[in-house]
Amino acid sequence: MTLRVGVWVTVSILAVLHFLLHIGIGAGRWAPDLLTVALLLGVREVRMGPAATLGLAFGLLEDVFSLLSFGANAVAMAVVGAVGSRTRDFFVGDSLLFLLCYLGMGKWFRDTLHWLAEGEGVRGNAFQILVLDGVPQAGYVAVIGVAAFLVSGAWRETIR
Amino acid sequence: MPPYTTEAGDTGGRKQWGLAFLAIGMAFVLLYLPPGAQQSIATGLRGSILYPFILTQEALARGSTARATVLGMQEEVEALATRLTTLSTLEEENRRLRGLLGLQEREVPAFLGAQVLRPSTRGSESLFLVDVGTLNGIRPHAPVITPEGLAGVVREVGPRISVAMDWTHPDFRASAMTEDGEAYGMVEPRRGEFREVDRLLLNGIAYHEVLAPGTLILTSGRGGVYPRGIVLGTVDEQAEEEAGWRRSYWLRPAVSPGAITHVLVGLGDRATGEMEP
Numbered sequence: 001m002t003l004r005v006g007v008w009v010t011v012s013i014l015a016v017l018h019f020l021l022h023i024g025i026g027a028g029r030w031a032p033d034l035l036t037v038a039l040l041l042g043v044r045e046v047r048m049g050p051a052a053t054l055g056l057a058f059g060l061l062e063d064v065f066s067l068l069s070f071g072a073n074a075v076a077m078a079v080v081g082a083v084g085s086r087t088r089d090f091f092v093g094d095s096l097l098f099l100l101c102y103l104g105m106g107k108w109f110r111d112t113l114h115w116l117a118e119g120e121g122v123r124g125n126a127f128q129i130l131v132l133d134g135v136p137q138a139g140y141v142a143v144i145g146v147a148a149f150l151v152s153g154a155w156r157e158t159i160r
Numbered sequence: 161m162p163p164y165t166t167e168a169g170d171t172g173g174r175k176q177w178g179l180a181f182l183a184i185g186m187a188f189v190l191l192y193l194p195p196g197a198q199q200s201i202a203t204g205l206r207g208s209i210l211y212p213f214i215l216t217q218e219a220l221a222r223g224s225t226a227r228a229t230v231l232g233m234q235e236e237v238e239a240l241a242t243r244l245t246t247l248s249t250l251e252e253e254n255r256r257l258r259g260l261l262g263l264q265e266r267e268v269p270a271f272l273g274a275q276v277l278r279p280s281t282r283g284s285e286s287l288f289l290v291d292v293g294t295l296n297g298i299r300p301h302a303p304v305i306t307p308e309g310l311a312g313v314v315r316e317v318g319p320r321i322s323v324a325m326d327w328t329h330p331d332f333r334a335s336a337m338t339e340d341g342e343a344y345g346m347v348e349p350r351r352g353e354f355r356e357v358d359r360l361l362l363n364g365i366a367y368h369e370v371l372a373p374g375t376l377i378l379t380s381g382r383g384g385v386y387p388r389g390i391v392l393g394t395v396d397e398q399a400e401e402e403a404g405w406r407r408s409y410w411l412r413p414a415v416s417p418g419a420i421t422h423v424l425v426g427l428g429d430r431a432t433g434e435m436e437p
Contacts, residue, residue, distance in 0.1 A: 019210060019213045020213060020216065021280075022279055022280045022281045023210060023213035023214060023216075023217060023279045023280075023281065024212075024213040024214075024216035024217050024220070025216070025217065025220065026217050026277065026278045026279060026280055027280060028280045029280065031280060033282075047176045048176040048177060048179065048180040049175065049176045049177075049178070049179025049180050049182075049183070050179070051180070052179065052180040052181075052182075052183035052184055053179065053183045055183070055187075056183045056184075056186060056187050059187060060187075060190065060201075060205070061205065061209065061210065062281050062282060062283070063190070063202070063283065064202045064205045064206055064210055064281075065202075065206075065279040065281050065283065065284035065287055065323075066202075066281070066282070066283030066284055066287075067283075067284075067286065067287050067315065067323070067325060067329065068283060068285070068286060068329070068330070069191075069283050070190065070191070070193070070195075070198040070201075070202065070283075071187060071188070071189075071190035071191030071192070071193070071198070072191060072283060073281075073282060073283060074186075074187035074190050074191070075184070075187040075188055075190075075191055077187075078180075078183050078184045078186075078187040079184055079187075081183075082180040082183070082184065085180075111282075114282060114283075117191060118283075121330055122330065124351075
């Protein structure tokens with residue numbers, strides 16, 4: 001029960017930090033996508049329904065400043081939430097390597113879904129979004145996410 | 161973590177799938193809502209849950225501006241004072257000539273200084289916030305300008321914060337003309353291969369009007385949204401021509417959206433809100 005409280009406190013802190021960096025400070029592209037990290041951590045703790053709902057809520061907040069594709073973040077994060085929750089049934093590994101892959105692939109999957117959900121006229125160049133920006137961003141988010149989990153201790157009990 | 165169980169052995173498995181599909185379905189509903197409903201939701205969330213973050217950026221921006229711009233402002237004030245001295249003579253001359261010709265006094269649109277706040281969330285690329293709103297007399301479609309030229313237009317207005325789009329937004333359009341007023345057309349944005357190379361296209365120029373590279377393009381004032389004479393950019397090269405009918409030109413935009421920190425937001429006519437009579 002202590003771990004669960006720790007996880008949800010970490011999820012909340014990461015979400016607040018995300019909006020503080022992206023809206024409060026307007027930090028730009030160097031600020032990592034901590035909302036996706038928070039979602040990917042939180043959904044491992046709940047079943048599919050609440051996981052998708054959490055993704056929907058996070059995505060809706062992210063969409064508030066989206067004039068061109070309102071709802072695209074909500075779709076992407078709701079799907080990531082549902083799929084992330086199901087990964088518990090397929091991957092039980094909780095090693096650091098698993099965590100890095102889980103966060104990196106989760107972030108890349110989220111960006112791909114967002115790109116697909118954006119309208120035809122709004123959608124940017126696929127190579128730039130999914131490869132040039134997407135892959136380094138996924139790696140960056142994975143490293144930052146692992147560091148955040150280690151510092152917060154949210155994943156400590158499960159890491160071998 | 162909750163115990164690992166298979167969905168087959170879990171009596172709530174079907175319910176979980178249903179809940180997940182409901183949440184994803186709701187997300188798709190958000191995606192296809194009419195723009196008005198989407199804006200209402202966004203405005204509600206901006207004014208409630210996310211408002212503390214907006215206030216934080218506003219406070220930080222004000223603090224950094226106060227520190228960084230004192231010296232720069234001193235230089236600007238001196239330059240403006242020099243320019244005003246010259247302009248006052250011209251203004252007087254203009255007023256006398258208008259009087260002699262029996263022309264009406266021309267209304268000069270009013271502008272209000274504002275701080276630019278820029279969120280960096282995914283999907284907010286062509287958007288920025290300005291720290292003025294209805295309480296300051298700002299209305300939707302108010303032009304947003306910088307000393308370099310036209311930056312964009314206000315889309316949604318809140319009491320203290322307004323949402324504006326810059327010229328890279330696909331919905332941006334401005335009626336334009338050359339500096340000498342000989343050629344008129346419509347300016348619209350075009351996506352580059354990468355966002356950094358977005359540029360403007362001047363469309364609908366009559367075929368016989370050939371514009372040289374470097375020609376200054378200004379707003380024409382037609383449509384009542386943008387006041388006449390605000391710089392949009394300079395002609396870079398011809399984009400295409402339809403033989404005997406029209407030409408279009410690539411423009412080098414005057415304003416770089418990523419670099420703007422302070423802007424002037426148009427207040428327009430107090431009765432109608434229009435920028436040009």
